[in-house]
Amino acid sequence: MKNRAPLLATLTLSCLLLSGCAAAAGSVGAVPAPASDASSSRSTPASAGHSGGHHNSGTSSPRASADGPSEAAQMVCGDQPMDRLASILDLEQDPHTVNSWADSTFTCIYHLDEGALEISVREAGDQAAALNYFDAMQALAGDAKPIEGLANLGFPAYETADGQVVFQKDNFVLQVDASDLPQALGPDAITRNALAYQLSTTILACWVEHH
Numbered sequence: 570m571k572n573r574a575p576l577l578a579t580l581t582l583s584c585l586l587l588s589g590c591a592a593a594a595g596s597v598g599a600v601p602a603p604a605s606d607a608s609s610s611r612s613t614p615a616s617a618g619h620s621g622g623h624h625n626s627g628t629s630s631p632r633a634s635a636d637g638p639s640e641a642a643q644m645v646c647g648d649q650p651m652d653r654l655a656s657i658l659d660l661e662q663d664p665h666t667v668n669s670w671a672d673s674t675f676t677c678i679y680h681l682d683e684g685a686l687e688i689s690v691r692e693a694g695d696q697a698a699a700l701n702y703f704d705a706m707q708a709l710a711g712d713a714k715p716i717e718g719l720a721n722l723g724f725p726a727y728e729t730a731d732g733q734v735v736f737q738k739d740n741f742v743l744q745v746d747a748s749d750l751p752q753a754l755g756p757d758a759i760t761r762n763a764l765a766y767q768l769s770t771t772i773l774a775c776w777v778e779h780h
Contacts, residue, residue: 590775638675642690646677653771658755684749691742703737732761
């Protein structure tokens, strides 16, 4: 990505690994079973709400259970990305969130004043299936630009010009979609691509810690 110091990104991830990571508050057991049809997780939010503070995360499972997403996937709606988002944008209070589970994808939508920020995790059966899904997404995104060097933290990754960042790790495909937000946000006028990247690395750090 342009104007990014790869070493800084790596150091940021290392620092994040020193802190605990938690799943979304109240999300364990609160999301419904996977939908039987092919309805989009974006259009059928299942539950809403976020409370401040930090929460016990328990033991992370690398795969989804039979009746819902894994705890690792639910971290996209947890304390760490919320705290990072609030810090970057200097928010006075946590934004409202809505999360859903459908088609093996856990989605968390953060409702900001400027628009919606959507973070989703596709849980594939294994790493190969996740990589195939990632490759298909990248192929469909006509303007996809690979994130290379130290900036990708050793994982397949790409970004798009409209503010989407996608990483593949293990059986997960993580997508941070800031395309509904303006080009620059917050007191430091951070670009939506940079915001999406920073939130992605925050979540990846949680997954590395709970591997």
